[in-house]
Amino acid sequence: MNQTKQNPPAAVPVMDAEAIRRALRRIAHEIAERNPRLEKVVLAGIPSRGVEIARRIAAFIREIKNVDIQTGVIDVAMHRDDVGTRPELPVVRASELPLPLEDLTVIIVDDVFYTGRTVRAAMDAINSFGRPARIQLAVLIDRGHRELPIRPDYVGKNLPTGMREQIQVRLQETDNAADAVWLEKQ
Numbered sequence: 001m002n003q004t005k006q007n008p009p010a011a012v013p014v015m016d017a018e019a020i021r022r023a024l025r026r027i028a029h030e031i032a033e034r035n036p037r038l039e040k041v042v043l044a045g046i047p048s049r050g051v052e053i054a055r056r057i058a059a060f061i062r063e064i065k066n067v068d069i070q071t072g073v074i075d076v077a078m079h080r081d082d083v084g085t086r087p088e089l090p091v092v093r094a095s096e097l098p099l100p101l102e103d104l105t106v107i108i109v110d111d112v113f114y115t116g117r118t119v120r121a122a123m124d125a126i127n128s129f130g131r132p133a134r135i136q137l138a139v140l141i142d143r144g145h146r147e148l149p150i151r152p153d154y155v156g157k158n159l160p161t162g163m164r165e166q167i168q169v170r171l172q173e174t175d176n177a178a179d180a181v182w183l184e185k186q
Contacts, residue, residue: 010184010185011168011182011183011184011185012182012183012184012185013180013181013182013183014141014157014159014167014181014182014183015156015157015180015181016178016179016180017178017179017180019157019181020140020156020179020180020181021179023140023156023157024053024056024057024060024140024156025060026156027057027060027138027154027155027156028057028060028061028064029060029064030154031057031061031107031136031138031154032061032064032065034136034153035105037105038061038065038067038069039067040103040104040105040133041069041070041104041105041107042069042070042071042072042097042098042101042104042105042106042107043055043057043058043069043070043071043072043107043109043138044071044072044073044074044097044106044107044108044109044122044126045071045072045073045074045109045110046074046075046076046108046109046110046118046122047073047075047093048174049110049111049140049169049171049174050108050109050110050111051071051073051109052171052173052174053109053110053111053138053140053171054071054072054107054109055071057069057109057138058070058071070098072095072096072097072098072106073093073094073095073096073097074095074097074108074122074125074126075092075093075094075095075125076118076121076122076124076125077091077092077093078092078125079121079122079124079125079128095125095129097126097129099129099130100130101126101129101130101131101132102130102131102132102133103133104132104133105132105133105134105135105136106126106132106134106135106136107135107136107137107138107153107154108122108123108126108135108136108137108138109138109139110122110137110138110139110140111139111140111141111169112139112140112141112143112167112169113137113139113141113142113143113152113155114143114144114145115145115146115147115148116146116147116148116149116150117147117148119137119148119150120148120150123135136153136154137150137151137152137153137154138152138153138154138155139152139154139155139156140156140157140169140181141155141156141157141159141167141169141181142155142157142158142159143159143160143161143165143167144158144159144160144161145161145163157181159183161183162185164185164186165183165184165185165186166183166184166186167181167182167183167184168181168182168183168184169181170182
């Protein structure tokens with residue numbers, strides 16, 4: 001019997017460490033320009049890479065404007081609309097946000113923006129803590145394919161993808177690998 005091995009997905013590098021650094025620095029500049037009261041801004045990262053990206057953006061804002069930006073964690077695990085359809089229950093992490101939220105602009109931070117469902121879950125999770133003055137969205141990669149009418153305010157790189165493609169973001173702090181973004185073709 002003649003069997004052929006299925007080829008592994010081809011991975012194409014999209015961003016290296018320097019490109020990621022430049023994109024996050026540009027996002028930091030944009031956040032500083034659009035939010036004159038930076039002391040009223042909190043960067044809420046979605047675990048796990050969104051948390052690290054939020055920390056990096058906060059460090060760039062500190063460098064640019066000499067202002068310390070609050071960072072937090074917003075876990076979406078129990079707010080997702082697919083919790084009941086997944087074969088395993090999601091890992092739940094503690095959310096950490098400064099309270100009260102009423103006077104704050106909360107900027108949700110994530111690595112890859114796809115359908116919009118994770119961000120909707122993040123907004124639900126944030127609202128369980130209170131009602132912020134504004135919610136904005138910052139992402140490293142916007143790959144398209146929206147299922148909900150949500151769009152990011154700050155984008156590191158727009159990368160239109162096919163439905164059978166995957167974006168892999170690797171960060172030193174979360175993946176113990178060199179910073180990089182890869183496009184995997186199935």
